Amino acid sequence: MTSMYNRIAGQSVERLAALSDGIFAVAMTLLVLDLRVPAMDSIHSEHDLWRALVALSPRLVPYVMSFLTLGIFWVGQQTQLNHLTRSDRSLSWIHILFLFWVSITPFTTTLLAEFIAYRLALVVYWLNIALLGWTLYLSWICATSLGLVKPDLQGEHAIAIKRRIVVAQSLYALGALLCVFNTYWSIGFIVAIQLFYAVAPRIVSRERS
Secondary structure (H helix, E strand, O other): OHHHHHHHOOOOHHHHHHHHHHHHHHHHHHHHOOOOOOOHHHOOOHHHHHHHHHHOHHHHHHHHHHHHHHHHHHHHHHHHHHOEOOOOHHHHHHHHHHHHHHHOHHHHHHHHHHOOOOHHHHHHHHHHHHHHHHHHHHHHHHHHHOOOEOOOOOHHHHHHHHHHHHHHHHHHHHHHHHHHOOHHHHHHHHHHHHHHHHHHHHHHHHHHO
16 A cells, blocks of 8 residues: 555656745745844944945855855756656655755855854855755656656756766865865855856857857
8 A cells, every 4th residue: 555655646746846946935035134234323434334244244155155056956956857757756755855955055054154264164064065966966866767757858968967966066075175275265166166057058158159
């Protein structure tokens, strides 16, 4: 009876996409709550306001970084879901695990913002990104091995999806290693990776057209 249930459970790609959209939306919204407007009683001039805004930069940078991170992973997950004929119980739970890592991103972002100069905070943040990436990789391996991918998807495209995740995660790992020297180097490198993945494909496509 249980085996029969497992065969029919979690097959809706549309419901999985809807759940994902909701959790991504909440997580991306929660990120901004860590940015607090300067207290009015401490601002008495334009100069005071400017200094207060500059003091927000250690929180603003992790916010931008995490917003880009979630945007990139949302696109990555939607790319996979768009190429599935259906889901199944195992694949649905892998994506739910992926969404768990999405949901804790606001926490790791706040941790990094509070302790931006500490290597441990950067490593915890990177671990969050790594778990997002490798869970997404596992979901694609599961989908292809179970034959859940649309038959019109070309083999080179399926390989490209895996390669993109592996290359991105390798670059993120390199960025994390830079914290041995300085956490700000790590953060700058990670932001550069994110900007590349978010902006570079558009630039390349315009040049080709």
